[in-house]
Amino acid sequence: MRDAGLVLPRNDPRQYDELADEWWRPDGVFAMLHWLARARAALVPPAARPGALLVDLGCGAGLLAPHLAGKGYRHVGVDLTRSALTQAAAHGVTAVNGDATAVPLVDGCADVVAAGELLEHVPDWRAAVAEACRLLRPGGLLVLDTLNDTALARLVAVRIAERLPTVPRGIHDPRLFVDDRELVTECARHGVDLSVRGVRPGVSGLLRWLFRQARGAATPPGQEPRIVPTGSPAILYQGHGVRDG
Numbered sequence: 001m002r003d004a005g006l007v008l009p010r011n012d013p014r015q016y017d018e019l020a021d022e023w024w025r026p027d028g029v030f031a032m033l034h035w036l037a038r039a040r041a042a043l044v045p046p047a048a049r050p051g052a053l054l055v056d057l058g059c060g061a062g063l064l065a066p067h068l069a070g071k072g073y074r075h076v077g078v079d080l081t082r083s084a085l086t087q088a089a090a091h092g093v094t095a096v097n098g099d100a101t102a103v104p105l106v107d108g109c110a111d112v113v114a115a116g117e118l119l120e121h122v123p124d125w126r127a128a129v130a131e132a133c134r135l136l137r138p139g140g141l142l143v144l145d146t147l148n149d150t151a152l153a154r155l156v157a158v159r160i161a162e163r164l165p166t167v168p169r170g171i172h173d174p175r176l177f178v179d180d181r182e183l184v185t186e187c188a189r190h191g192v193d194l195s196v197r198g199v200r201p202g203v204s205g206l207l208r209w210l211f212r213q214a215r216g217a218a219t220p221p222g223q224e225p226r227i228v229p230t231g232s233p234a235i236l237y238q239g240h241g242v243r244d245g
């Protein structure tokens with residue numbers, strides 16, 4: 001594995017260029033993003049109207065796209081990283097090169113806004129939340145997942161995970177992790193009543209996956225670890241909520 005994080009500062013977006021050919025490898029360093037994309041998409045109902053728009057902030061290479069197939073949305077992805085957007089476009093995403101804190105789309109255009117594993121990478125996550133809520137039409141749905149601003153999240157997601165060969169070193173800056181209660185408060189300020197729940201990979205699936213990784217064996221289709229709810233949002237959590245009005 002190329003270890004972009006050893007030579008670039010933590011959370012430097014250029015890491016995604018260095019790791020560009022990892023995005024769509026099911027067992028690559030972004031494997032968990034595939035599992036999380038599946039779980040995030042499960043929170044998105046079929047579109048309620050023709051032409052419904054889903055705006056995917058920090059879409060990366062568009063890993064959400066296959067899990068939205070058949071739900072009836074036009075999938076627009078916004079990301080800073082052009083090399084990722086090229087891959088997202090190849091998977092049917094309408095790619096917009098831009099910053100999640102200043103999105104070049106009009107107010108209220110989105111039936112759904114997704115922000116998967118984005119907020120913990122944005123120095124001003126409150127600005128990204130304001131943009132997500134601005135983009136939502138009244139009754140629109142916000143779905144997200146992120147890492148919590150806790151000592152446990154810093155231990156598990158940085159100090160432990162980054163010792164594994166399956167996690168890029170330096171991909172996270174723990175100073176940017178997002179407190180779940182502050183996120184709920186911020187969403188409420190912008191008219192979205194966010195519910196959060198902790199999630200994690202299912203233990204047996206994760207152990208089987210780690211065992212296969214250690215043997216260099218590929219994961220058979222459909223055998224990827226599932227993301228399951230857990231009692232505490234202290235490490236990783238999902239949020240979903242509807243915009244009022």
Ligand SMILES: C[S@@+](CC[C@H](N)C(=O)[O-])C[C@H]1O[C@@H](n2cnc3c(N)ncnc32)[C@H](O)[C@@H]1O
Nearest residue numbers: 033058059060063079080081099100116117121
């Ligand atoms: C961990 S990846 C998640 C990608 C995708 N949401 C997924 O779950 O597969 C974080 C993504 O956010 C993008 N990103 C980071 N900061 C951003 C910002 N301020 N505006 C837009 N995209 C950003 C990165 O380029 C990267 O593609």
